[in-house]
Amino acid sequence: MAIDKETVRKVARLARLAEPEERLEPLAKELSGILKWIEQLNEVDVAGVSPMASTVAMRLPMREDVLELGPTGGGQPDNVVRNAPKTEDHFFVVPKVVE
Amino acid sequence: MGSPTDLTLAELCGALKARKVSAVEATDAYLANIEKATALNAFITVTAEKARDMAKASDARLARGEGGPLEGAPLGIKDLFCTEGILTTAGSHILDGFRPPYESSVTANLWRDGAVMLGKLNMDEFAMGSSNETSFYGPVVNPWRKRGENAKLTPGGSSGGSAASVAAHLCAAATATDTGGSIRQPASLTGTVGVKPTYGRCSRWGIVAFASSLDQAGPIARDVRDAAIMLRSMAGHDRKDSTSVDRPVPDYEAAVGMSVKGLRIGVPREYRVDGMPVEIEKLWAQGVDWLKAAGCEIVEISLPLTKYALPVYYIVAPAEASSNLARYDGVRYGWRSKETTDIRSLYEKSRAEGFGKEVKRRILIGTYVLSAGYYDAYYLRAQKVRKRIFDEFVDAFGKVDLILTPSAPSAAFALGEKANDPVQMYLNDVFTVTANLAGLPGISVPAGLDKDGLPLGLQLLARPFDEETLFRGAAAIEKSAAFKVQPQSWWA
Numbered sequence: 068m069a070i071d072k073e074t075v076r077k078v079a080r081l082a083r084l085a086e087p088e089e090r091l092e093p094l095a096k097e098l099s100g101i102l103k104w105i106e107q108l109n110e111v112d113v114a115g116v117s118p119m120a121s122t123v124a125m126r127l128p129m130r131e132d133v134l135e136l137g138p139t140g141g142g143q144p145d146n147v148v149r150n151a152p153k154t155e156d157h158f159f160v161v162p163k164v165v166e
Numbered sequence: 167m168g169s170p171t172d173l174t175l176a177e178l179c180g181a182l183k184a185r186k187v188s189a190v191e192a193t194d195a196y197l198a199n200i201e202k203a204t205a206l207n208a209f210i211t212v213t214a215e216k217a218r219d220m221a222k223a224s225d226a227r228l229a230r231g232e233g234g235p236l237e238g239a240p241l242g243i244k245d246l247f248c249t250e251g252i253l254t255t256a257g258s259h260i261l262d263g264f265r266p267p268y269e270s271s272v273t274a275n276l277w278r279d280g281a282v283m284l285g286k287l288n289m290d291e292f293a294m295g296s297s298n299e300t301s302f303y304g305p306v307v308n309p310w311r312k313r314g315e316n317a318k319l320t321p322g323g324s325s326g327g328s329a330a331s332v333a334a335h336l337c338a339a340a341t342a343t344d345t346g347g348s349i350r351q352p353a354s355l356t357g358t359v360g361v362k363p364t365y366g367r368c369s370r371w372g373i374v375a376f377a378s379s380l381d382q383a384g385p386i387a388r389d390v391r392d393a394a395i396m397l398r399s400m401a402g403h404d405r406k407d408s409t410s411v412d413r414p415v416p417d418y419e420a421a422v423g424m425s426v427k428g429l430r431i432g433v434p435r436e437y438r439v440d441g442m443p444v445e446i447e448k449l450w451a452q453g454v455d456w457l458k459a460a461g462c463e464i465v466e467i468s469l470p471l472t473k474y475a476l477p478v479y480y481i482v483a484p485a486e487a488s489s490n491l492a493r494y495d496g497v498r499y500g501w502r503s504k505e506t507t508d509i510r511s512l513y514e515k516s517r518a519e520g521f522g523k524e525v526k527r528r529i530l531i532g533t534y535v536l537s538a539g540y541y542d543a544y545y546l547r548a549q550k551v552r553k554r555i556f557d558e559f560v561d562a563f564g565k566v567d568l569i570l571t572p573s574a575p576s577a578a579f580a581l582g583e584k585a586n587d588p589v590q591m592y593l594n595d596v597f598t599v600t601a602n603l604a605g606l607p608g609i610s611v612p613a614g615l616d617k618d619g620l621p622l623g624l625q626l627l628a629r630p631f632d633e634e635t636l637f638r639g640a641a642a643i644e645k646s647a648a649f650k651v652q653p654q655s656w657w658a
Contacts, residue, residue: 070534082488082533083495084526085514097588098530104589105477105544111551118549119556121379122605122630123366127408138268139406146267150499159497164509 069099171195175239175338175392176419182228182238189224189238192338193217193282196240200284200336205657206307208331210245211253212285220282227280236399237280242337244328245286246293247273247383248372252283256374257291257301257324260520261500270372271404272341272383279399284337287327291522292491293348293376296594298326299585300524308356308578309334309653313619316656319578322352322594328386329356333653339387339396343373345380346479347574347598350610353386354573354623357612357649359393359640360386362598364630365605366411368397369404377486378409380479380602390611390640394418397633413631421634426642427461429635432566436472437597439575445616446572453570453613453624456646457639465566471555475600476592478555481535481548482603487525488532494520527588552603559604563629568639571597573610573623597625607633609640612649621651 070078072091075098079086086094134141144157153160170178170192181187197214217240224238248254248266255261269277277283290300297320298306306326308319310333321330325342329352332340342349344362353360361384368383375381385396398419403412433454438447458464496502496516503515521529535544562569575596584591601608607630610623624643628636 074534075530078530078534078537080514081537082529083492083510083513083517084521084529085511085518086526094527094530097527098534101480101527101531101588102534105480108474108477108481108547108551111471111474111554113547113550113554116550116553118546119553120549121409122556122603123409123411125411128405128412130405143267149267150264152496152500152502161497162506162508162512 070102071095169195171199171335174388175395178338179236179239179395183233185228189221189228189282190218192238193221193240193284196284196337202658203334203336206309206330206334207304208288208306208327208334208336209242209285210255210257210288210303210327213252213283216252217282217284224280224282234279235395236276238282239280239338240282240284241276242284242287242328242331242340243273244289244325244340244342246289246343246374247341248374249273249283249286252286254286254374255302256293257289257303258520258522258525259302259501260494260517264499266372268372271369271406272373272400275402276341276399281399287331287340289327290324291525292374292487293324293343293345294487294524294528295323296347296351296591297581297584298323299581300522302522305581306330307581309657310356310578310620311653311656318581320355320581321578322355322574324348325352325386329353329358329360332356332358332386332388334655334657339385339392341383341400342386343381343383344602345376345483346602347595349384349386350598350608350623350625351574351594353610355578355621357621357651357653358386358388359390359612360384360610361393361397362601362608363397363401363633364607366409367401367607367631367633369402369407369410371404371406375490377483378490379486380483390637390644391419391422393609394422394637416634418633418637421637422641424638425461426457426638429462429568429639430465430566431457431462432465432467432562432569434467434469434472434569434571436469437571439593439596442575443577443616446575446622449614449622449624450570450572453643456643457570460642460646467562467566467569469558469562471551471558472600474551475555475603476596478548478551478603479595479599480531480592481544482552484528484532485536485545486532488529488536491525491529555600556604559600559606567628567635569627571625571627573597573625577616577618577620577622601627605630607636609636611640611643611647613643613647614649615651
């Protein structure tokens with residue numbers, strides 16, 4: 068299915084990507100080209116086939132519900148904000164969200 | 167003895183243990199090679215000081231008769247692996263200045279085994295690309311050139327820095343990752359060996375995520391034995407990755423050189439594309455003959471859904487990427503736009519400025535196929551076709567032990583040649599992407615040169631977690647091919 072300029076605008080908004088007005092039309096063309104190529108999948112009979120999200124035939128492992136040490140654990144506020152562009156104390160600073 | 171950089175990883179580890187060369191000498195020799203090779207643009211960050219410190223520590227351990235299997239071996243690390251305190255960019259502007267406070271599990275395994283880090287290797291942005299041209303840091307240049315020509319060629323992608331640096335002897339071996347062919351295609355284009363292990367074999371923890379159900383780390387090395395040595399250190403169960411599989415890591419090196427007599431080799435008739443050079447067909451037939459001569463039984467097989475693998479991939483991978491890359495918001499790490507007025511413009515502008523063209527294209531495709539009204543038609547259908555492709559391989563591996571195919575549909579092409587046509591670029595992965603969708607292990611082995619003197623690879627695929635048979639088969643091809651050609655070092 069071909070997608071138009073307005074659809075690109077909507078999808079870019081959903082993806083939180085600021086695409087300038089003049090890029091919308093070329094993007095619509097590019098994406099339509101890719102989608103057209105993808106649509107050959109309609110030739111494949113998938114009746115009764117269950118969708119596959121992972122190739123690993125195993126159940127997700129369980130662990131004790133306790134706080135671990137190390138990078139997957141807690142207690143390291145310095146590391147959490149270390150790479151943030153703007154912080155104050157151990158908070159991330161962003162423009163005002165609620166008036 | 168010549169330069170330690172002329173040695174394979176196996177030879178170097180032997181020389182280090184025998185104290186014929188020190189880790190500091192080997193590291194300095196590699197750093198000197200790297201310094202001379204800026205024209206290749208293979209490294210984003212060179213960690214010379216850290217490398218020398220690690221090498222000194224290795225020498226101390228070796229002097230005491232201690233040390234791991236990779237003790238003192240200087241390696242290159244694809245810049246998709248988080249390295250503690252060291253700039254990690256994923257080839258993207260949006261990760262400007264990002265220094266992870268933690269180490270990826272795969273690199274931690276390598277340091278545990280004594281390896282030395284030379285630096286971080288260039289790559290396509292977020293591993294999205296087949297020519298290294300999407301890197302924010304500029305394309306890597308292939309050390310190989312056409313005979314008698316000076317045109318710059320691509321080393322392939324996304325692990326182009328890994329492949330080029332191994333081919334040009336800028337490191338003893340390198341880490342890489344493969345989501346649709348990003349290890350095997352660049353290996354094929356640079357005359358190196360690249361292994362994509364079974365999904366779940368190497369931990370994904372600390373590797374910048376692209377498409378989580380497809381991403382898998384593996385080595386690029388100079389020969390099959392070196393790749394086996396690298397994989398043994400990289401692989402292993404990790405509780406921090408819930409898809410990491412808990413089963414012992416075999417001694418892959420022991421499989422190298424084992425007889426392939428009696429192995430059944432599947433040759434899928436569908437692994438051909440329009441416009442594929444005759445030389446690749448010929449090389450493939452040659453590979454069949456080599457394995458037959460080594461005592462393998464050749465079985466014609468059919469994988470009729472092969473041509474649908476790439477379209478499935480270009481739904482599944484962008485869908486997962488659009489979700490994984492939602493984390494780059496200009497708040498917690500990386501690039502933040504200076505032009506923000508409110509929280510939404512902070513998100514939208516930081517992402518628009520931070521991501522390159524191809525990454526944005528894929529985020530948009532992914533967002534579209536997951537959006538209301540299109541999910542069933544695209545994403546769900548792709549997952550169903552994926553299941554059928556998986557089943558097709560299960561059937562095939564009931565009849566054969568390995569599958570032999572070409573690695574890539576062409577030799578290295580010129581930088582810029584395919585940059586304006588996304589679908590043409592995507593077709594580079596036509597032979598490799600099936601293994602990602604089905605979670606299978608695959609290897610690319612250099613097998614010959616084309617008419618212009620450029621390397622071509624052959625690919626073997628194996629059953630899940632049967633990397634040992636993969637290495638056996640690959641070593642047999644390597645032995646028959648006797649591929650010894652090196653690129654002329656025009657860059658030094």
